[in-house]
Amino acid sequence: MDAHLLVKIVHMSSASLLILAIVIGVYALFVGTQGDQPNPKTRKFFVGLQHFSYLLIILTGITLLFMNHFEVKPWFYAKVVLFLVVISSLLKAFKKDTNILLTQRRAGMVIGIVALAALLSLVMIKPVFG
Template sequence: MDAHLLTKIIHMSAVSLLIIAFVLRAATLFIGVQNQQPNPKGFKGLVGLQHLSLTLIILTGAILVVMKNFDVAPWFYAKVILFFVLWSSLIKTYKKDSSVLLQQRRAGLLIGTVALAGIVGLVIIKPVFA
């Protein structure tokens, strides 16, 4: 198995882990909420899973871009922008700040969901911008 294929497999596995962590952490905003804060049960495990998956996505993504000699399709840039939107919304959604209302957290989750769906859609469709 060549290095490019192995890196792609790790990258897509990390994306799968991110989707699992995203759904599980989203559930903490609806089940067992305490004082406008997400459910604290399983907090460390879910945060660790999310951080691991995001780190692997960034590292393997950078490696794949270098392996392709920075020759990427135009939709790749939209994917990167959506990734930063996802990342930012996750940070703001799960910030440990009691002044952030539960409705604001859920709105951040909605933004993150749209960004994640957009990323997956771009990867599946691979649009050609002419």
């Protein structure tokens, strides 16, 4: 197995970890909430798994960029923007701030899920622009 394929497999596996982390995050926002805060027990596990998957996605993504000599398709830039939307919306959903309402947290989670679904569909379709 060559190195490029191995890094690609780790990249896709870390994306699967992120999906699992988001499912756990949805559970934390709907079951066992305390006031406007997510479930504290599952929140810690969610945040740890989320950070680990983000780290793997970013490191393997940069490694793949180096391996491809920074030659990317035009849809790659949309992929990066959608990834930033996922990160920022989940950051809003799980930020330790008592001023954020539970409905705002849930809306951030929905935005993150929609952006992740768009990102995954973009990767599967790999559209040709122009």
